[in-house]
Amino acid sequence: MKRNLLARCAALAFTALLLAACAKGGDDDDHADDAKGVALVTTAMPVQRSFHDNVAAWGSAVADPHRARAISFAHGGQVVALQVSAGQTVRRGQPLLLVAPDPTAHSAYQQAQSALTLADGELKRTEQLAAQHLATASQLAAARKALADAQATLAAQRALGGGAAQETVAAPDDGVVTVLSVALGDRFAANAPLLGFMPAHALIAELGVQPDAGAQLRVGLPVSMHGVYGDGKAFDGKLVMVGRAIDPQTHLLPVQAQLPAEADAELAAGAALQASIQSGNYTAWAVPRAAVLHDEQGDYLYQADHDKAHRVEVTLRQPAGDTVGVLGKLDAKLPVIVQGAYEVDDGAAVRQGDSAAGSEPKP
Numbered sequence: 001m002k003r004n005l006l007a008r009c010a011a012l013a014f015t016a017l018l019l020a021a022c023a024k025g026g027d028d029d030d031h032a033d034d035a036k037g038v039a040l041v042t043t044a045m046p047v048q049r050s051f052h053d054n055v056a057a058w059g060s061a062v063a064d065p066h067r068a069r070a071i072s073f074a075h076g077g078q079v080v081a082l083q084v085s086a087g088q089t090v091r092r093g094q095p096l097l098l099v100a101p102d103p104t105a106h107s108a109y110q111q112a113q114s115a116l117t118l119a120d121g122e123l124k125r126t127e128q129l130a131a132q133h134l135a136t137a138s139q140l141a142a143a144r145k146a147l148a149d150a151q152a153t154l155a156a157q158r159a160l161g162g163g164a165a166q167e168t169v170a171a172p173d174d175g176v177v178t179v180l181s182v183a184l185g186d187r188f189a190a191n192a193p194l195l196g197f198m199p200a201h202a203l204i205a206e207l208g209v210q211p212d213a214g215a216q217l218r219v220g221l222p223v224s225m226h227g228v229y230g231d232g233k234a235f236d237g238k239l240v241m242v243g244r245a246i247d248p249q250t251h252l253l254p255v256q257a258q259l260p261a262e263a264d265a266e267l268a269a270g271a272a273l274q275a276s277i278q279s280g281n282y283t284a285w286a287v288p289r290a291a292v293l294h295d296e297q298g299d300y301l302y303q304a305d306h307d308k309a310h311r312v313e314v315t316l317r318q319p320a321g322d323t324v325g326v327l328g329k330l331d332a333k334l335p336v337i338v339q340g341a342y343e344v345d346d347g348a349a350v351r352q353g354d355s356a357a358g359s360e361p362k363p
Contacts, residue, residue, distance in 0.1 A: 038349045041340035043304055046332060049286040051318040051325040055216060057223075057275040058252075059207035061259060061267045063178055063198035070193040071169060074159075076102035078187045079194075080166065086180040086195075087268070090171040096195060097182070099167045109157040112150070119143075119150035175199040178269055198269060201261040205237065207275055208252025216279040217242045223257040228272040235263050239277065284317045284325035291338045292316055292324060299326070302341050303334040304350055310334070311346040 081098035084090060126143040129135035171177075179196035182188055205225055209217070219239050226234045243254035257275065259267070267273075291301045292314065299316045302309040314328030330336070335352070337344065344350055 038307075038351050039309075039340050039344045040353055041304070041309075041337045041344065041350045042353045043335035044288050044291065044338050046285045046287050046303075046330050046336050048283055048332075049325070050281055051284050051286075052281045053216065053279045053318075054320070055209055055213045055277040055279045057207040057209045057255065057257075057277055059205060059273050059275070061203045061263065061269060061271045061273055062206045063176075063196070063269055064202045064204040067202040068178065068196065068198045069172075071096075071172075071195050071197055072191050072193050073099065073167075073188075074190055075105040076187065076189050076192075077105070077167070078102070079182050079184055082180075082182075082184050084177050084180070084195075086177055088177050090175060090177060092171055092173050094171045096169045096171055096177065099169060099194075101167065102187070105157070109154070112154040112157045116147070116150040116154050119147040123147045169194065172197065173199045175202070176269060201264055203259045203263055203267060203269065204240070205257040205259050205273055205275065207255050207257060207273065208247060208250050209255055209277070211246055211251075211253045213279070214242065214244070214253045217255060217277060222278045223275050224278075225257065225259070225273050225275040227267055228274055233266055235260055235266075282317070284327055285314070285330050286323050287326055287336050288338045289322055289324050291336045291341060292326060293341055301326070301328075302337040302344060302346075303331060304337055304352065305331075305334050307350055309337060309344040309346060309348045309350050 077099045079097055080100045083098070084094075084096045090096065123143040123146070126135050126140050130137070130140045176198045177195055178198045179193075181193050181195055188194065205223070217239060219242060221239045223237045223239055224234055225237060237258040237260060239255055240258050241254075241256040245254075246252070247254050255277075257277075287301065293300055293302075297313070299314050300311055301314055303312055304310075312328055312330055314326040314330070316324060317327050318325030337350065339353075340350070
């Protein structure tokens with residue numbers, strides 16, 4: 001009797017468990033039916049933000065042509081000593097090279113010196129004759145003029161270096177010897193460049209941009225530059241010149257940008273540079289990059305409107321970064337679909353995931 005009672009109780013417990021399992025399975029089926037055809041998406045709120053266009057530029061750091069100079073002599077000569085090398089940093093007054101004057105210049109100086117001695121003697125004789133009334137006032141004036149001319153000629157020859165056995169070329173300021181145009185023993189003509197000199201803090205960025213970008217540029221626009229090699233430290237400057245003629249060698253439009261004084265410590269003259277020019281500001285919708293899609297009709301995105309995906313045609317205005325800028329008729333009150341945007345169509349039912357609801361794009 002007791003054994004039968006235990007068997008019945010066990011059967012009733014098994015039946016109860018089976019019914020509970022069936023009821024639970026029915027609830028899962030109902031939940032699956034509710035979610036059938038509804039895409040799970042994450043969203044972000046679109047915000048209006050200021051963006052700027054960037055124009056890429058390439059070039060190098062060079063000596064500012066308005067401050068760099070070529071050092072030369074007004075007379076010929078011969079290099080008898082070199083005390084610097086190209087690229088060397090020098091201090092104001094430091095000897096750079098030693099020059100012996102050209103023999104022709106030295107001969108001209110000696111002739112001028114002889115002419116001065118003769119003119120001085122002629123004036124003294126004429127003054128003596130004039131005191132004895134044996135020379136006219138006109139002759140005395142001519143003698144005085146001849147002496148003055150001889151003095152001026154000698155001074156000019158002295159300035160040309162004819163009177164010195166050797167001349168020292170010294171650095172006019174703190175800076176860098178950019179070019180050395182002569183070698184030891186070279187003879188050079190008058191006004192021939194001996195070396196190129198760039199004062200300290202006189203670097204400028206000589207850049208080139210694509211010709212079609214020239215219309216967007218103007219003097220004063222901010223420029224961010226960094227060296228191509230090394231750690232790539234960035235320097236901020238501004239445009240100081242925008243060309244209007246294509247460079248025949250690079251086929252780029254030349255522009256120049258100011259470099260800050262601290263760039264001298266990081267960049268050598270001739271260092272290759274890459275730059276980005278901020279050409280203009282504008283306002284656009286800031287949305288996550290993953291929200292923007294593209295098909296044969298162009299760029300678009302979806303906004304969640306009452307749990308329905310609504311397609312909005314946009315123009316991708318600023319594609320750089322994790323947050324991009326788009327132009328279009330977005331509703332500022334409706335979130336933009338980010339994750340899951342590829343899985344929906346216009347008018348499709350969607351539901352937002354809890355983790356990303358209400359999120360906004362990073363500035």
